[in-house]
Amino acid sequence: MGLYLNPGNDGFRAIRKQTYVDKSGMISIINNGINTKNNLIAISRPRRFGKSYAAQMLCAYYDSSCDSRRLFDDLNIASDASYNDHLNKYNVIYLDMSGVLSDAKSADDIIPLIKRQITKEIVETFPDVIESEIFSETLINAVTQSKRKFIAIIDEWDVIIRDRTISDDIQKDYFEFLRMLFKNSGTTDKIFAAAYMTGILPIKKDGTQSAITNFKEFTMLRSWKFSEYVGFTEKEVKKLCEDNNMDFRIMKQWYDGYTLSDNDSIYNPNSVMDAITYKKYDSYWQNTSEADSLLQYINMDFDGLSSSVAKLLGGINVEINVSRFKNDIVGIRSKDDVLTMLAHFGYLSYNENSKTVCIPNEEIRMEFIDSVHHISLPETISRVKASQLLIKKVIEYDSEYVAEQIEKIHNEETDPLHYNNEEALRSVIKLAFFCYKDYYVRFDELPCGKGYADVVYLPKKDANVPALLIELKWNKTSDAAISQIKNKNYPSSISDYGGEVILIGINYDEADKKHTCTIEKI
Numbered sequence: 001m002g003l004y005l006n007p008g009n010d011g012f013r014a015i016r017k018q019t020y021v022d023k024s025g026m027i028s029i030i031n032n033g034i035n036t037k038n039n040l041i042a043i044s045r046p047r048r049f050g051k052s053y054a055a056q057m058l059c060a061y062y063d064s065s066c067d068s069r070r071l072f073d074d075l076n077i078a079s080d081a082s083y084n085d086h087l088n089k090y091n092v093i094y095l096d097m098s099g100v101l102s103d104a105k106s107a108d109d110i111i112p113l114i115k116r117q118i119t120k121e122i123v124e125t126f127p128d129v130i131e132s133e134i135f136s137e138t139l140i141n142a143v144t145q146s147k148r149k150f151i152a153i154i155d156e157w158d159v160i161i162r163d164r165t166i167s168d169d170i171q172k173d174y175f176e177f178l179r180m181l182f183k184n185s186g187t188t189d190k191i192f193a194a195a196y197m198t199g200i201l202p203i204k205k206d207g208t209q210s211a212i213t214n215f216k217e218f219t220m221l222r223s224w225k226f227s228e229y230v231g232f233t234e235k236e237v238k239k240l241c242e243d244n245n246m247d248f249r250i251m252k253q254w255y256d257g258y259t260l261s262d263n264d265s266i267y268n269p270n271s272v273m274d275a276i277t278y279k280k281y282d283s284y285w286q287n288t289s290e291a292d293s294l295l296q297y298i299n300m301d302f303d304g305l306s307s308s309v310a311k312l313l314g315g316i317n318v319e320i321n322v323s324r325f326k327n328d329i330v331g332i333r334s335k336d337d338v339l340t341m342l343a344h345f346g347y348l349s350y351n352e353n354s355k356t357v358c359i360p361n362e363e364i365r366m367e368f369i370d371s372v373h374h375i376s377l378p379e380t381i382s383r384v385k386a387s388q389l390l391i392k393k394v395i396e397y398d399s400e401y402v403a404e405q406i407e408k409i410h411n412e413e414t415d416p417l418h419y420n421n422e423e424a425l426r427s428v429i430k431l432a433f434f435c436y437k438d439y440y441v442r443f444d445e446l447p448c449g450k451g452y453a454d455v456v457y458l459p460k461k462d463a464n465v466p467a468l469l470i471e472l473k474w475n476k477t478s479d480a481a482i483s484q485i486k487n488k489n490y491p492s493s494i495s496d497y498g499g500e501v502i503l504i505g506i507n508y509d510e511a512d513k514k515h516t517c518t519i520e521k522i
Contacts, residue, residue: 001065001066002121002124002125003117003121004093004094004095004114004121005091005093005094005118005121005125006064006066006091006092006121006125007063007092007094008059008060008063008065008066009059009060009066009068009071011056011059012056012059012060012061012068012071015053015056015057016071019240019244019273019276021232021236021269022075022076023050023053023054023057024061024075024076024077025076025077025080025228025229026054026226026229027057027058027061027077028077028082029041029225029226030058030194030196031080031082031085032082034151034193034194035149035194038216039192039193039194039195040194040195040212040214040215041194041195041196041215041216041218042157042198042199042202042212042216042217042218043196043198043199043217043219043223043226043230044158044198044199044200044201044217044218044219044220044344045200045219045220045230045231045346046220046345047200047346048269048270048284049230049268049269049270049346050230050231050269050270051156051198051199052096052155054198054229055094055096055153055155055196058092058151058153058196059092059094059153060072061077061086061087061088062086062088062089062090062092062153063090064088064089064090064091064092064146064148065125066088067088068087068088069087072087090149090150090193091142091143091146091148091149092150092151092152092153093118093150093152093153094154095153095154095155095157096155096156097154097156097157097158097159097160098155098156098159100113100114101159101160101163107166107170108170110160110170110173110174111174111177114177115135118135118139119131119135122138122139122142126142126145126146128145129141129145135180136181136184136187136191139187140187140190140191143190143191149190149191149192150192150193151192151194151195151196152181152182152192152195152197153195153196154196154197154198155198156198156199156200157197157198157199158199158200158201159199161204162200162329164330175212178212179212182195182215183212195215197212197215200344200345201327201328201329201341201344202217202219202327203215203217203327204326204327219344220260220343220344220346221340221343221344221350221352223260227260227266228264228266230258230260230266231258231266231267231268231269232266232267232269232272233264233267234252234256234264234265234267236267237251237252237255237256237267237272240272246275246276246279250281251267251272251275251281252267253361253362254275254281254282254362255267255268255272255275255361255362256360257359257360257361257364258349258360259349259350259351259352265349265360268346268361268363271283271284271285271363281362282363283362283363283364283367285363285364285367294342294345294347294367294371295371295375297332297341297342298342298371298372298375298380299371299375299377299380300332300338302335302337302338303335304335305335305338306377306379306383307379307383307413308335308339309368309372309380310380310383310387310431310434311413311427311430311431312348312357312358312359312368313359313365313368313369313372313435313437314427314431314432314434315359315430315442315444316358316427316431317351317354317356317357317358318339318356318357319354319355319356320335320340320350320355320356321336321355322336322340322343322355324336324337325337325340339357347359347364347367347368348360365437366437369435369438372384383434386405387432387434387435387436388435388438390402390405390432391433391435391436391439394468394502394519395465395466395502397502397519397520397521398519399478399516399518399519400517402506402519403478403506403515403516403517404515405432406428406432406506406508406515406517407508407514407515409428409431409432410424410425410428410513410515411513413428413431414428425472425474425506426444429454429455429470429472429506430442430455433457436457439457439459439460439463439465440457440463440465440468441457441458441459441460442455442457443455443456443457443458446493447493448469448488448490448491448492448493448494449488449490449491449492449493450487450488451484451488453469453470453471453485453490453493455468455470455472456469456470457470458494458497459497459499466499466500466501466502466521467494467497467499467500467501467502468501468502468504469485469491469494469501469502469503469504470504470505470506471485471490471503471504471506472506473505473506473507473508474510475507475509475510475511476507477505477516478505478506478507478516478517478518479505479518480505480507481505481506481507481518482505482518484505485503485505486503491503491522500521501522502520502521502522503518503519503520503521504518504519505517505518505519
């Protein structure tokens with residue numbers, strides 16, 4: 001077993017000794033592309049979404065220097081027709097580019113180090129191989145001597161691109177190296193049966209990364225057949241919760257929400273496992289290197305970004321155009337670029353059908369809230385203060401102020417075509433109260449008494465604030481909204497809360513667009 005050549009199965013063996021969610025089905029997808037024109041695969045997903053686990057699994061499965069049958073015989077891949085055809089049948093080149101970057105004497109030494117180390121390990125493994133001055137020829141000689149092609153597995157392939165301290169010239173050398181490996185019609189097919197690369201950002205669209213455009217890409221925006229392998233599925237999380245005595249409903253609230261297919265959403269795998277390990281539902285994103293980037297990017301001064309962040313925090317989906325983003329963290333030019341990049345980072349979930357993004361879950365919402373409180377943009381600071389003041393005025397029963405603020409936001413933030421729409425007013429409430437997460441948990445259309453309450457804010461544990469029960473009306477009166485709350489006995493459903501409950505009735509008149517508010521305590 002080597003460092004870069006045929007690393008063996010120790011990594012995956014260690015993974016199998018822990019609680020393991022079977023993701024071996026993705027091997028079948030890769031097997032189907034081996035020795036075809038679909039044999040180059042690039043998958044981008046956020047940090048801590050299991051990229052390295054998948055790479056270790058692939059190394060163990062394909063590496064001819066070890067016997068991995070016992071590691072896979074009880075997994076899903078074992079029932080696939082291709083299982084025995086490819087199990088431990090290839091030489092594997094494994095590059096963890098984060099590790100390579102650390103091992104290199106300098107950035108200039110990255111590519112020379114890779115070539116030196118792989119050549120050294122080839123000669124040690126296959127003594128009869130003739131070492132050539134041309135790296136690709138040495139690889140071809142190894143294939144000829146061993147009678148086995150290579151499978152390349154490159155983890156964190158884009159770390160060199162994301163590191164702003166690395167010069168353009170070194171990045172260019174890196175792409176020339178990848179071009180030599182994967183876009184040379186005279187040698188690539190002779191050397192590689194398949195290649196699998198993982199990263200955080202997709203391949204750039206500006207042509208500078210043309211060396212790897214032969215790769216079939218699967219991203220957080222369009223993961224297609226790899227969707228169920230990006231994270232944990234709902235079925236998998238339910239099983240984990242049952243086995244570990246965890247509350248599935250709370251787990252779903254905290255870590256679900258990545259919409260990658262029509263049938264299922266995906267959970268953050270690292271956070272689910274951390275919640276199980278520590279027996280605590282919390283945000284585990286602060287341990288990642290992306291923690292500072294959220295503040296950095298939502299603090300950018302692009303037209304409409306502050307409003308979009310407020311809507312997202314209020315639980316409103318925001319329409320974006322993802323096609324203009326060039327997959328370049330340096331060349332960000334618009335609000336849509338920022339939001340698209342945050343979807344790739346895992347801070348937002350993208351719905352391809354509606355072309356919208358949303359904050360996927362409680363964990364990410366906490367990260368947004370923490371970042372928003374440190375934003376320096378005057379517009380965002382003003383929005384935060386206005387939302388905090390609105391909640392304060394509700395608790396002080398200042399119905400006139402609340403009505404004025406709701407009317408102001410409705411007029412400023414709602415498209416005239418959708419102004420006279422009940423859902424638009426509901427969105428206005430979410431936007432107005434977007435700082436609620438400091439104190440509350442929000443429920444929309446909550447079953448209460450003899451009906452459904454429009455919006456309910458229940459205090460978080462140890463939050464010394466009253467519960468808020470909001471009913472919305474259109475072309476009626478705010479008093480009528482309060483009467484409906486009482487007549488349908490909505491408060492009975494939150495009586496177990498045990499604290500003070502404030503009723504808020506809000507109405508707006510379609511003719512003059514006047515908003516009124518009534519606030520009562522029960």
